[in-house]
Amino acid sequence: MGNYKLYNTLMHIAAFSLGLLIIFSLWEEDSGILKSVVLILMPLGLIQLFVGLHFLTSMRIRSNSIKSGIRVYWYLTLGYFLILYVATRFEEIHEDFYWIYLLVAPWSIALYQYCLIQKSYRERKGEVSKYSAL
Numbered sequence: 001m002g003n004y005k006l007y008n009t010l011m012h013i014a015a016f017s018l019g020l021l022i023i024f025s026l027w028e029e030d031s032g033i034l035k036s037v038v039l040i041l042m043p044l045g046l047i048q049l050f051v052g053l054h055f056l057t058s059m060r061i062r063s064n065s066i067k068s069g070i071r072v073y074w075y076l077t078l079g080y081f082l083i084l085y086v087a088t089r090f091e092e093i094h095e096d097f098y099w100i101y102l103l104v105a106p107w108s109i110a111l112y113q114y115c116l117i118q119k120s121y122r123e124r125k126g127e128v129s130k131y132s133a134l
Contacts, residue, residue: 007051011114014044018107041106048113052077055120063123069116076109 055062055070062070084101087093 007047007117010044010047011110014110041102044110045106048110049077051113051117055116062120066116066120066123069119073109073113073116076112080105080109 052070052073055066056074059067059070083105087097087101
């Protein structure tokens, strides 16, 4: 239970920090501030990988919907790194692609994992209906 609360708190801090950086960059009209979002993504990414490994090692106690969600998470994560690796091999790709890719894709994966963990937590507490999304 404590691990869930820690993860939940870290995700809220990361989302709040992202929101502040976006508001600040719009206020100052400086999109260069958004590049500091990558500094938030690095520790968040490591936390995500550790949580993903925890879910991977504890799949036997998870429901089928959570198991399939974990598989999707790992496909998304591996696909993200594969595309990033392939993109670094091409010199013709514009720098803006990297910034968009480094900002949009990880946050999408993080949001997916967050929803998956919320669903897993609700299932463990017995609060999920059979019609819930994800």
